[in-house]
Amino acid sequence: MDGRFLIAGERIATARRFQGCNPAAGVAIEGEFHVSGPDHVDRACAAADAAFDAFRETSPQARADFLEAVASHIEAIGEPLVERAMQETGLPRARLEGERARTTGQLRLFAQVLRAGRWAGVVIDSPLPARQPLPRSDLRQRRIAVGPVAVFGASNFPLAFSVAGGDTATALAAGCPVVVKAHPAHPGTSLLVAGAIDMAIAACGLPRGIFSIVQGPGNDLGAALVRHPAIKAVGFTGSRNGGLALVAIAQARPEPIPVYAEMSSVNPVILLPGALAERAEALGTAFVGSLTMGSGQFCTNPGLVFGVEGADLDRFVAAASAALAEAQPQVMLTQAIHVAFERGVETLSAGAALVGRGRAPDGCNRGQAALFTTDADAVIANPELVHEVFGAASLVVRARDLDQIARVLRTLEGQLTATLHLGEGDAEPARALLPILERKAGRILANGWPTGVEVAHAMVHGGPWPATSDPRSTSVGSAAIERFLRPVCYQDLPDALLPDAIRDGNPLGLPRLVDGELTR
Numbered sequence: 001m002d003g004r005f006l007i008a009g010e011r012i013a014t015a016r017r018f019q020g021c022n023p024a025a026g027v028a029i030e031g032e033f034h035v036s037g038p039d040h041v042d043r044a045c046a047a048a049d050a051a052f053d054a055f056r057e058t059s060p061q062a063r064a065d066f067l068e069a070v071a072s073h074i075e076a077i078g079e080p081l082v083e084r085a086m087q088e089t090g091l092p093r094a095r096l097e098g099e100r101a102r103t104t105g106q107l108r109l110f111a112q113v114l115r116a117g118r119w120a121g122v123v124i125d126s127p128l129p130a131r132q133p134l135p136r137s138d139l140r141q142r143r144i145a146v147g148p149v150a151v152f153g154a155s156n157f158p159l160a161f162s163v164a165g166g167d168t169a170t171a172l173a174a175g176c177p178v179v180v181k182a183h184p185a186h187p188g189t190s191l192l193v194a195g196a197i198d199m200a201i202a203a204c205g206l207p208r209g210i211f212s213i214v215q216g217p218g219n220d221l222g223a224a225l226v227r228h229p230a231i232k233a234v235g236f237t238g239s240r241n242g243g244l245a246l247v248a249i250a251q252a253r254p255e256p257i258p259v260y261a262e263m264s265s266v267n268p269v270i271l272l273p274g275a276l277a278e279r280a281e282a283l284g285t286a287f288v289g290s291l292t293m294g295s296g297q298f299c300t301n302p303g304l305v306f307g308v309e310g311a312d313l314d315r316f317v318a319a320a321s322a323a324l325a326e327a328q329p330q331v332m333l334t335q336a337i338h339v340a341f342e343r344g345v346e347t348l349s350a351g352a353a354l355v356g357r358g359r360a361p362d363g364c365n366r367g368q369a370a371l372f373t374t375d376a377d378a379v380i381a382n383p384e385l386v387h388e389v390f391g392a393a394s395l396v397v398r399a400r401d402l403d404q405i406a407r408v409l410r411t412l413e414g415q416l417t418a419t420l421h422l423g424e425g426d427a428e429p430a431r432a433l434l435p436i437l438e439r440k441a442g443r444i445l446a447n448g449w450p451t452g453v454e455v456a457h458a459m460v461h462g463g464p465w466p467a468t469s470d471p472r473s474t475s476v477g478s479a480a481i482e483r484f485l486r487p488v489c490y491q492d493l494p495d496a497l498l499p500d501a502i503r504d505g506n507p508l509g510l511p512r513l514v515d516g517e518l519t520r
């Protein structure tokens, strides 16, 4: 395959090369990828900056057509995309086909969002020339794109959170050019998708500089990208260390910029007494399904479970342990991620009792699922027990009573999700826990499992630090576009000078809040 990276429509070759690795076999995959350098970051960012003004003023319809074209070009790659992603990530076909559908569905959702027009945030306050003691000006607000966005592809979702994933889709929808730093764990997948985006740009007649991709091992490239003065915002999904490093770089710039980093979360699940009494065994089995999905490599993985100690919680643990004993070892994304998982399991082993293990690994980089239990006092004394272990490992916390669960929940860091399992008589305790969960998490679920985020208008895939670096936003769902827009107010500008979004007569047909009333 063509291993050259892409800057503003041009394929670039360099002397340094790297290879993808098949984690299932621990061997390099045929084909070489050209390593980008700081000069390429500079070229990509300059091209993005040059394309920005033209791109951000394209009509919402033109950008919607473009996003749909990207989706179609990704689909047109067909089997080679799935095959390459399988080789590079060890993820199974069904998962990758589902992820491709989620990726193209996400692009098409943003096309709808653009056509619906609420994203433009048009607000108009009519002038009040006769107002006493002072007249009021004509005030018109709309939202514009923030500027070129740096997107870091995530290792664990090689399609839906990578080159044409949620961050890229939202930035392009907002009118921001994108420079992607490809994740080195799936370089071929990244370039196939980058090619599809570039073809869609050409087909739609848009400036080629609105998309570039740089690649290579190591962190220098990503750091140079975040430092570049043309970049105005960053989207990231990955490790806590990586996210925090990028936040620090962005804050140290002469012009600090926002970093929307989605980092670590243990996603507490609370099994309330009524639910445990009614269905402890079924809960235990379903929990293991969520825990082991994708070898547990989800930031929404249920890594922490609470219940009041007693026979019902014992039944839950026994059912979960039995289900876990049948869990096949699954390939993890990279050797480094597998090593980090094993280290995390060791840390849990040192502070909690092992009560369940998946089947023994039958090849390299296979994650062996693990379940631990401990009591609530131990968790309060040793907060390391509730740090994310990326992979299929989870800790069941036995509490004396519901008050103790509440006490431990209050000590937790910010989370992407929190889940309540409810049965007869659980409404009152759930109501008491809700204010705590609202302070901790971006999404609160009842009677479900946190893995598998719906791409929808009401979704929040975010949460307080360290789940994300900015709890005011979401990285999944249509509200994600707000991260890459900023409001501008136009005071007393003549109609002929105003952008179409806020001109008299509403030429774009956008929904508007005029003097406090919603109109179109």
Ligand SMILES: NC(=O)C1=CN([C@@H]2O[C@H](COP(=O)(O)OP(=O)(O)OC[C@H]3O[C@@H](n4cnc5c(N)ncnc54)[C@H](O)[C@@H]3O)[C@@H](O)[C@H]2O)C=CC1
Binding pocket: 152, 153, 154, 155, 156, 181, 182, 183, 184, 218, 219, 220, 221, 222, 223, 237, 238, 239, 240, 241, 242, 243, 245, 246, 262, 263, 264, 265, 298, 299, 336, 337, 340, 341, 389, 390
């Ligand atoms: N919570 C989550 O959603 C996820 C967590 N992880 C965690 O991250 C660990 C490593 O996995 P990766 O996916 O490789 O994540 P990572 O955070 O190490 O790398 C992600 C991307 O950020 C870049 N990067 C990382 N640190 C950087 C720095 N200091 N400066 C500039 N660029 C930097 C990398 O080059 C890569 O392109 C896993 O073992 C797991 O613990 C990984 C994926 C998702």
Ligand SMILES: O=C(O)CCC(=O)C(=O)O
Binding pocket: 154, 156, 157, 161, 237, 297, 298, 299, 300, 450, 451, 452, 453, 454, 461
């Ligand atoms: O659970 C999901 O569908 C998304 C999870 C996610 O965002 C992640 O693992 O990075």
